[in-house]
Amino acid sequence: MAIDKEISEKRKRQCAKLVDISKDIVRQAFDRFKPEELGTTWTGGKDSTLTLWVTRHVCQEKGIPLPKAMIIGEGDEFEEIEEFVEKIKKEWDVSLEICRNDDVLKAANHTLNAPVKVKDLNERNRAELKRIGFDGEGFPFEAESQVGNHLMKTVVFNEFLERNNIKGIIQGLRWDEHPARFNDEYFEHKEMAHLVPEHTRIRPILHFTEKDLWDTYAAFNIPYCVLYEQGYRSLGAKTTTLKDSDIPAWEQDLENTEERGGRRQDKEKAMERMRKLGYM
Amino acid sequence: MKNVILLTIDTLRKDVLGCYGGESFTPFIDSIQDNCIRFNKAYSPGPYTQAAFPGILTSSYYLEYGRQKMLSERRVLISEVVKKGGIATAGFHSNPYISTYFGWNRGWDVFYDSMEEEVNDKVPYIKADVLNKKVHDWLKSCQDKPFFLWVHYMDVHEPYVPEWKYIEIVDPSIQIDEEEMFRLFRDVVLKRDVSDKEVVELLKKLYCAHVREIDDGVKEFFGILEKDNLLKESVIIITSDHGDEFGEHGGLSHDGKMYSELVNVPLFIYEPSREKTEVCDILVSGLDVPPTIVYLFGLDSVDAFEGHPLIPLEDYPTRGAFGEAVDKHGSREKGEEKEVHYYLEGDLKIIYCETDDSWELYDLKADPKEVNNIIEISSVAETMKQKVRRRVRRYQA
Numbered sequence: 179m180a181i182d183k184e185i186s187e188k189r190k191r192q193c194a195k196l197v198d199i200s201k202d203i204v205r206q207a208f209d210r211f212k213p214e215e216l217g218t219t220w221t222g223g224k225d226s227t228l229t230l231w232v233t234r235h236v237c238q239e240k241g242i243p244l245p246k247a248m249i250i251g252e253g254d255e256f257e258e259i260e261e262f263v264e265k266i267k268k269e270w271d272v273s274l275e276i277c278r279n280d281d282v283l284k285a286a287n288h289t290l291n292a293p294v295k296v297k298d299l300n301e302r303n304r305a306e307l308k309r310i311g312f313d314g315e316g317f318p319f320e321a322e323s324q325v326g327n328h329l330m331k332t333v334v335f336n337e338f339l340e341r342n343n344i345k346g347i348i349q350g351l352r353w354d355e356h357p358a359r360f361n362d363e364y365f366e367h368k369e370m371a372h373l374v375p376e377h378t379r380i381r382p383i384l385h386f387t388e389k390d391l392w393d394t395y396a397a398f399n400i401p402y403c404v405l406y407e408q409g410y411r412s413l414g415a416k417t418t419t420l421k422d423s424d425i426p427a428w429e430q431d432l433e434n435t436e437e438r439g440g441r442r443q444d445k446e447k448a449m450e451r452m453r454k455l456g457y458m
Numbered sequence: 459m460k461n462v463i464l465l466t467i468d469t470l471r472k473d474v475l476g477c478y479g480g481e482s483f484t485p486f487i488d489s490i491q492d493n494c495i496r497f498n499k500a501y502s503p504g505p506y507t508q509a510a511f512p513g514i515l516t517s518s519y520y521l522e523y524g525r526q527k528m529l530s531e532r533r534v535l536i537s538e539v540v541k542k543g544g545i546a547t548a549g550f551h552s553n554p555y556i557s558t559y560f561g562w563n564r565g566w567d568v569f570y571d572s573m574e575e576e577v578n579d580k581v582p583y584i585k586a587d588v589l590n591k592k593v594h595d596w597l598k599s600c601q602d603k604p605f606f607l608w609v610h611y612m613d614v615h616e617p618y619v620p621e622w623k624y625i626e627i628v629d630p631s632i633q634i635d636e637e638e639m640f641r642l643f644r645d646v647v648l649k650r651d652v653s654d655k656e657v658v659e660l661l662k663k664l665y666c667a668h669v670r671e672i673d674d675g676v677k678e679f680f681g682i683l684e685k686d687n688l689l690k691e692s693v694i695i696i697t698s699d700h701g702d703e704f705g706e707h708g709g710l711s712h713d714g715k716m717y718s719e720l721v722n723v724p725l726f727i728y729e730p731s732r733e734k735t736e737v738c739d740i741l742v743s744g745l746d747v748p749p750t751i752v753y754l755f756g757l758d759s760v761d762a763f764e765g766h767p768l769i770p771l772e773d774y775p776t777r778g779a780f781g782e783a784v785d786k787h788g789s790r791e792k793g794e795e796k797e798v799h800y801y802l803e804g805d806l807k808i809i810y811c812e813t814d815d816s817w818e819l820y821d822l823k824a825d826p827k828e829v830n831n832i833i834e835i836s837s838v839a840e841t842m843k844q845k846v847r848r849r850v851r852r853y854q855a
Binding site for chain 2 (some may be wrong): 314328445447
């Protein structure tokens with residue numbers, strides 16, 4: 179499928195410049211780390227797919243395969259994303275590791291919203307809960323809730339790095355995704371900490387705005403998941419991602435509306451803070 | 459004025475500042491008083507963050523548009539006004555009630571609410587020194603252009619687990635560890651249990667240690683401005699959204715009560731060119747903050763703003779101050795929570811509590827601690843009641 183959008187030659191050139199900056203960041207990553215020390219995170223979403231596309235171009239330049247990619251299996255995926263990931267994995271020859279927190283999934287009986295008892299979890303998961311200061315006896319199995327999110331995503335991410343000896347991990351973050359991000363850098367070094375291996379986070383597409391991103395997809399015919407055509411702007415877990423609109427993502431008012439307005443996790447985060455501050 | 463900065467400190471009582479006559483836990487804030495206009499009778503329009511901030515940032519009353527949790531589209535944020543005036547705007551804080559999720563990010567070029575960060579139970583917010591670093595990074599990017607900066611510190615807010623070095627300053631005889639401090643938060647503060655006076659006194663000391671701590675944070679902030687040559691080009695408004703109770707009226711923390719320890723707040727305007735303190739006894743409100751910022755930037759006044767610019771002082775009208783909130787802890791009925799209101803005129807303050815349909819009237823000059831309720835005997839009781847009655851349930855949602 180192709181994005182039904184007119185991209186002028188001038189705009190194409192602008193997008194090409196943005197892509198060049200990203201490619202340069204990826205090249206720098208290959209200067210700093212050996213290919214086998216690099217990894218990339220991928221969700222099948224628009225940001226990480228663009229990042230993977232850029233990384234693939236640089237790899238083709240160098241005649242080397244793509245670094246190992248990890249995708250987090252939350253147990254609550256859209257089928258459309260799964261299909262898209264399968265398709266691209268084959269087309270781009272991605273060495274993909276699907277990472278799951280099987281221990282949590284087992285404790286929740288693979289059932290959404292099921293209660294998970296902390297005592298049923300393994301040592302690593304229990305240590306992680308302690309690290310974030312969670313002292314409850316249980317929590318509901320929802321990937322978009324803060325505690326669930328931490329175990330399903332953060333723990334799995336750190337384990338992937340450890341298992342594969344990854345020193346540099348490429349991520350698809352952008353500055354304009356969230357106001358808190360404005361200070362983020364292309365290369366961010368993370369010191370070794372309890373349960374966290376030392377690593378550097380590499381973000382080649384930080385400078386892309388949401389509009390830049392879609393124009394680049396259109397200009398270079400980059401594949402994307404069909405859900406974006408149906409009105410989704412941001413894709414998370416299936417049951418908690420809401421659709422704000424029915425028109426394709428690139429046709430929505432990107433500058434004046436919230437990209438992540440449909441994520442229940444924002445509400446949960448605010449409520450969790452209120453609880454800690456003594457309000458509930 | 460080139461730059462305007464609004465510095466708000468959550469939960470900061472007036473009486474813990476030396477310059478307001480209290481025991482001083484704020485040596486730095488006290489030291490800048492020569493450059494300040496200091497307001498003795500500044501009143502917050504609400505006794506907790508959610509009720510106070512519509513006043514401080516939109517110059518409107520908390521219950522004006524019903525009880526929506528989200529910031530009503532009809533309110534105008536000071537950030538939007540300033541941004542339209544072509545000035546850069548940025549806000550930095552870590553309070554969930556005024557976060558992006560509730561719509562408070564409108565009009566800010568940069569809005570950091572910290573909701574994406576993980577915080578621990580004992581210090582469930584971003585501390586001043588960390589916030590100051592982020593602010594400093596943003597200031598570097600301003601490149602000589604005029605800006606409006608808002609920073610809100612949470613360091614005085616419960617659970618009251620301050621760093622050791624600050625507890626030592628307040629009372630070196632205190633022997634208590636972090637676990638015990640956190641236990642007191644859970645077992646005493648959250649339960650509003652004032653039965654043990656010694657414990658309440660201890661809690662107040664822990665609170666004061668936090669106040670001493672935030673004074674260092676403010677000092678660091680001013681240091682950053684000075685280092686970047688911005689201090690001499692900035693007017694800084696410093697205030698708090700509400701105070702905190704330590705048993706003065708049978709309770710703790712802050713919820714639906716309207717007594718002075720909660721609503722009579724510190725308010726200063728720091729002016730770089732000023733050389734001597736000006737102390738002001740005019741009754742002013744948190745609602746006056748946005749119009750003051752508009753005035754400082756020389757922008758057109760905003761119709762939607764209900765407050766009045768604080769300066770020039772001689773132009774400020776003599777008028778009363780209102781405050782309103784939802785009675786969060788006092789409500790005994792299931793379902794809808796009732797309203798609480800206050801009205802202050804001259805030295806007289808009336809409070810209405812819808813939960814038990816009760817009225818209180820205090821003469822703040824004769825009875826600053828608000829212990830002697832003169833509602834039954836005062837000749838002005840009826841006039842004062844009428845002013846408040848009009849406001850109760852005025853918005854039928």
